[in-house]
């Protein structure tokens with residue numbers, strides 16, 4: 001029997017090793033992995049540069065307390081700020097920690113300017129910001145919060161796309177609006193650029209902060225370094241995680257100078273966050289992904305892949321309802337429950353994962369090859385023909 005808590009409904013397959021876009025199972029099958037740890041292995045499995053980094057760093061230094069200056073962290077923070085809107089970075093270990101720290105930064109900012117009652121966070125209903133007590137109540141999801149009373153208060157909600165309710169829910173106690181630029185778990189729902197612009201304008205008008213959760217859609221996943229980049233919008237706070245560690249647990253909160261001013265010594269901390277081992281890996285991932293040529297390649301291949309997926313949709317209009325997403329954060333919305341489809345893809349050695357609204361989520365590594373995308377398209381089309 002398994003002594004692991006049954007909080008997951010795990011599939012029966014296990015893997016012995018991985019390489020790039022592929023996973024090799026213990027029963028000797030080769031799978032095209034378009035889950036990649038749920039958008040975590042941004043450079044695929046065991047990328048040679050990451051292997052070298054972890055090897056080299058593991059011989060030098062793994063962990064020291066944040067009570068000391070950590071040069072590898074200084075370097076990664078500098079790179080992140082140079083590439084983005086941010087002035088300051090605070091390292092964490094995971095996405096939930098990063099989003100929760102983002103909430104703390106927002107509240108602490110208003111506290112520090114003498115407005116401690118401005119502390120409520122306005123979020124999209126059924127969004128996803130992690131699994132800590134605060135972040136599940138931030139999501140406003142009944143399923144995720146059931147049985148975890150008492151409720152963590154301080155969160156208000158509006159429905160995706162409901163601009164009227166969004167405006168109505170802002171009151172004198174609102175500190176920030178926090179949304180995923182692209183809703184991942186929620187079904188690959190993209191907030192359009194014009195909406196992001198209006199969100200920013202609304203926050204300016206109401207003198208509140210804008211938090212864009214880029215834990216899933218950030219670090220090149222959308223084809224831009226950040227999914228909000230093209231809108232030219234500058235958020236105040238951005239939690240990141242998943243892709244920045246390339247498979248190693250790493251999270252961070254990026255922020256501007258204004259809000260960082262509230263985070264004085266002792267206001268937040270993390271034992272593990274920002275240790276030399278995690279930081280050196282983050283530096284290598286950052287060097288590869290922030291390169292313009294690398295991101296252009298993501299954009300071009302994604303364009304090709306989306307075009308072909310839409311062709312399949314046209315061929316099977318009774319199976320596929322909509323192709324969603326940007327870059328390599330892609331959703332195939334089906335008319336029927338997606339689990340059978342995902343199982344059939346898996347039987348054909350293509351791994352994908354579900355999202356809400358009957359969506360099959362497709363998350364290739366950002367350095368996926370064209371022939372690997374073609375293989376996936378072939379399998380998806382085959383499964384469509386079997387469903388019909």
Ligand SMILES: *Cc1c(COP(=O)(O)O)cnc(C)c1O
Nearest residue numbers: 094095096128129130184215216
């Ligand atoms: C995955 C995710 C999180 C939580 O990250 P964990 O590392 O699982 O804690 C938060 N926000 C978004 C948008 C995510 O996709």
